[in-house]
Amino acid sequence: MKVDQKAHTVTIRDTQGDLASFLLKVTQQYKTFEKHNIVIDLLMYKELSASDIKLFMPLSKQHRKAKKSFIVVTSDFDFNAVSDKLIVVPSLLEAHDIIEMDEIERDLGF
Template identity: 80%
Template sequence: MKVDQKGHTITIRDTQRDFISFLMKVTHEYKTFEKHNIIIDLSMHKDLSPNDIKLLTPLSKQHKKAKKSFLIVTSDFDFNAVPVQLTVVPSLLEAHDIIEMEEIERDLGF
């Protein structure tokens, strides 16, 4: 797991290609990331199913309750199969753009 911080955003990247271990590690260490916007970078995984992505739903709900952004980056994925509670995008650039828009919305009181 590799963690990069850029401003108010932390990008967490799986470096071992083991999604379940990565998910357990992120969940276990969540308290250290909870005050930041989070991007979960799964772009190196080419074999994720919608059910795998759905396992991130509890973390996403918890993080969004705290008025922070939680995004998942993965490419080659059927984005229509993702639950509404999750924000899944195909690139890191798009993830940062969405976080910027969500921060503006929060600042405006939406």
């Protein structure tokens, strides 16, 4: 697992290629990241199902309750296959753009 922090955002990338153990590590170390916006980088996985992505739903819910952004990044995926409660985008750039928009909305009180 590789963690990159820039300003108010933490990008967490899997380096092992095992989604289940990656999710477990992120969940166990969540307290470390809870005060930041989180981007989960799954670009290394070429084929992910909607059920694989939905495994991140509990973390996303918990994080969004704390008024922080939680975004999953993966390519080659049917983005309509997951609930709108989980934000899934195809690129890191788009993830950071969404976080910026979320930050502006929070600053304005939305």
